[in-house]
Amino acid sequence: MIELRTPAEIEQMRPAGRFVADVLARTATAARVGTNLLELDRIAHDLIRSAGAVSSYLDYHPSFGASPFGKVICTSVNDAVLHGLPHDYRLQDGDLLTLDFAAAVDGWVADSAISFVVGNARDEDLRLIDTTRRALTAGIVAALPGNRVGDISAAIAAVAHAEGYSINTQFGGHGVGRTMHGDPHVPNDGRAGRGFPLRPGLVIAIEPWFLETTDEIYTDRDGWTLRSADGSRGAHSEHTIAITDGDPIVLTAREG
Template sequence: MIEIKNGQQIEKMREAGHVVATALQAMEQAAEIGMTLRDLDAIGARVLKEAGAISPFLNYHPDWAPTPFPGSICASVNDAIVHGIPNNYTIQDGDVISIDFGAVLNGWCGDSARTFIVGNAAPEDTALVELTRQALYAGIEAAKIGNTIGDIGYAINQIAKKNKLGNLNDHGGHGIGTEMHMDPFVPNEGRRGKGMKLQAGLVIAIEPMFILGGRGDYMYDDDGWTIRSTRGGRAAHWEHTIAITENGPDILTAV
């Protein structure tokens, strides 16, 4: 189902987005060598509680997953690309950490992700994180009335191709509103002018996921959730929830 939101509903989503942004910022600032992924999850859960929000991730159980998701955050480290479980893994020097986080506040959802490096960063990891962030903003820039879903995917994939980065196969962004995952699917590669036309009031999550090594293939860990690069290349993941408006794309999960 595709929801078209009015101005008041978009503002409600901005409130949820603010909770998400606050939590992601708190987790990045707190992350340090020796901390566990569970510690970061506890920070996210605390921000939700203080805001009167709930997690759309905790106990989420889609048909393809063997078990409900056990955390409030997705915490993906190094060659884990997305959907990593926040477990007792201890953060090491130079780890590339992607945190995906969502909130439901007063019935409206927010969803965002960011990648950061703890300790001493390898130059190729720093470049990966920055280029994935740039791809997110390229996709956002393309999210204008009159453009298409394909224009968003094209803008994202051009950065992956130019820099010989893998673009995670079969995954992308999504519509969002009264539910976390809604239509339309927002692919991270596409053709200009193809796909659904973008209109005012559409709210979507755009989320590029890039991998070092130039390939987008992946495998699942035994936990049935964690998606890992097949060849061991490190990965980065950036995401914002945005509203398409008459004045251009409006980021609802900005800090």
């Protein structure tokens, strides 16, 4: 069911957005060559505890997950692009890391993701990351009342296709509110003018993710991590936004 939030409820969601943005910034700062992925999860866990927040991942067990996730942040490295389950791995120079984090504050959820390179970066990785960021911006710009979900999807796809990337639509954006995943689904490719109409009060996560040379993925043996079928690298950018009478509100905006 698609739910619309009142202006007062959207204001109540701001603390969750600020918290998620802050946790991503802090864990990204801690992600250096030699940092263990389990340490990043511990940092996020400590921040959740100290803020009195609630993890959206810890006991999360959807149909596509082999078991409850069991961690509080997704850490996807190189050919892993989504749902990366933190494990005993130390980051190496040049690793492309995606951090995806969702949590609830006072019963409201926010969801966001960032990709970056640890240490020295390849030009190909920087281009891929930049494309996801620009696609996210394009999707947000299209998130206006009177438009439809397809307008967001088409805006994202236009950026990706201009750079020669193909698009997987199995996983994409989604409604956000009292739970992490709700309706409507917001695919990263679609036709403008189609889909659910965007109305003030709709809160969604927009999340372009692309792989360097494929749009095919498979699930790792851990039952969660999604990897590219050909071993190429992936990047992912995500914000939770609220549709208003004017420009959208980016609830998970990060300072700087």
